[in-house]
Amino acid sequence: MAQEGSDVDFELTEDQQLIRTAVAELSAKFDDQYWMEKDENHEFPTEFYDAFAQGGWLGITTPEEHGGQGFGITEASLLLEEVSASGAGMNGASSMHLTIFGMHPVIVHGSEEMKKENLPRVVNGELHVCFGVTEPGAGLDTTKITTFAKRDGSDYVVNGRKVWISKAQESEKILLLTRTAKFEDSPKKTDGLTLFFTDLDRDRVDIRPIRKMGRNAVTSNELFIDDLRIPEEHRVGEEGQGFKYILDGLNPERMLVASEALGLGRAALRRAVRYGNEREVFGRPIGMNQGLQFPLADSLARLDAAELVLRKATWLYDHGRPCAREANTAKYLCADAGFEAADRALQTHGGMGYSEEYHVARYFREARLLRIAPLSQEMVLNFLGEHVLGLPRSY
Amino acid sequence: MEWKLSGEQESYQQTLREWLVAVAGPEPVRAWFEAADPGPFNQRLLGDGWWGVGVTEDAGGQGGGVVELALTAEELGRAAAPSAAWLSSVLTVPATGRWGDTPSCWLTPAEGPPRVVDVAVDGDGLLTGTVPRVLGASSATSFVVAVRGASAVELRLVDDSDAVTIDLRKLLDRSRDVADVTLRGARSTLLEAGADAALADAASLSAVLVAADALGASQRMLDMTVAYSLQRRQFGVPIGSFQAVKHTAATMEVMVEASRSAVYFAAASIEGSDVDSRLHAAAVKAQVTADASIAADAALTVHGAIGYTWEYDLQLFYKRAKLDEYLCGDPHWWNEQIAIGLALA
Structure with a gap:
């Protein structure tokens, strides 16, 4: 690691380089055909997920005492970037995204029993988890959620609705954010939110997949929660402190999503370059046309620039420094650069780009997601405008 | 719906374009810029009969309408001709309903469309105040201004050059001119048009x-x-x-x-x-x-x-x-x- 006063160091560590190579090699075993079929059939990529579980990759950020490797966000972002860049895209990344870092609130704030019981199973891949925060009536205005957990003896009884819950269909457990005090009864709007890590009891939770544009190997769901009983032991940390617990994870989430967008852009660009070199029209490779070559070169430059901000963001986080500005910027730039690369890859392919056979159509659909999720580009600008530039809150 | 210019409009466009090539090529245009004097061009525009095209004959123009004005503006833009006086004069017609041989302009900042400005009006219609960056002011001999009167916004016409000071401002684009206009108790008359x-x-x-x-x-x-x-x-x-x-x-x-x-x-x-x-x-x-x-x-x-x-x-x-x-x-x-x-x- 860089010492105070030493040169800026752009080199990845030996471990990090190893992670890259190894993940790329493992991912390469699952080719575009595999992902195309999984996506078309709306089928969870179990073989892929299992291969990563067996390789021990799912615990990359989990502390060693709980069976993981205890690496930082930098390593986790390299992993997800390589997964995505292999062509696995968001289908591959989302299958493990929450396993990689979603358990952070449990690791930091959960009870010892909770950690002992769950973390080893998360790391070995057996326990699939999902993250239940967003609601139809609240969107990104998280403190306005209304899913309510009412005390009943030593239990809580939960009622409410969640939406856009990735992987809920495939998950055994959920990190569930609820209100234990209503918004209007809370002194501060961030008070009264309580986080649980509990079983997704199908008798009490109706899980309905949302039909959507892409990333179809991993579901996105609407949850209807009807008298779900949760024992006190499944509460993460203290009652009323849930907002704070999830806040910790937002910057890392932005960085990981940024890395997935970046990887997807790389995958798209690789395909575009290959096609530009192979495909001949008017007696020469189409990549010879400036109209095609320049946009691809431009995308390379934009992806490289976005990558630098991402690396800085994860470095700051792993060094315990403030990183909100960089995390948001990385998400913003990577999402745009990734989508633009996918769009241009599609354009390079012409009509073929529109067919599933060349895979760029799938990348395109998935890359579009990252300009919306986990938060829209506009919300990133809100953050930068208000909290970095010091302009008045605009929403 | 007619999606093309009439034959008459086309020939107007063509003739004006040729005239501008002959009269307002880059060389004379640059000379007018150097001298910071659009006067000679305005004189040619008037003398050769282009000045009043697009203003109805009733109002004192040579006939035609907004399409002809647009054609004129387009050609003037194509030549980078010093057209501030023409444009500012044309824009006053909705207020005065009249067209004359001498340029006029709205007393209003050029960066916006004509609007009500902070100029004080007394009981005798004498106006006092400064309006910055007025388009075409250096050529104008009369000024239209929208001011807050006793009970409502009033449109007033100023043609009292003794009480008006024009301070030319420099623009990066030398083909148009703006100036700060100061009125020191300038006489004005109320215009009839609704403000x-x-x-x-x-x-x-x-x-x-x-x-x-x-x-x-x-x-x-x-x-x-x-x-x-x-x-x-x-x-x-x-x-x-x-x-x-x-x-x-x-x-x-x-x-x-x-x-x-x-x-x-x-x-x-x-x-x-x-x-x-x-x-x-x-x-x-x-x-x-x-x-x-x-x-x-x-x-x-x-x-x-x-x-x-x-x-x-x-x-x-x-x-x-x-x-x-x-x-x-x-x-x-x-x-x-x-x-x-x-x-x-």
């Missing part, structure tokens, strides 16, 4: 005519860009054979064509008092002048360093287009007017 309607009509007219001006400048820059890309050789071929250059020119062409359709349509819409004419005017000001500004940058890029020089004429049209973007309200302001008309929150 709200006159201001709104003048605003819409300014939007269409500045857009037409930008269209003319864009067309000229496109022509120059195509010619230069064929003439200039690099790596043994004309730079126009590079797709990046070719596509840039094609994109300019698309902007120019779209702008032309929109400008003529908006002009006809105002002329025909279409219920949506204000919207049409706002749309062309917002769209066309923004596109012209982009086209100017594209033209400069294709020209490379030569386009950046004083000697090369591109700078005349580049600056013309850049000022048109802001003159009489920038695209942002006009988009805001469109947004107000939509039922948005």
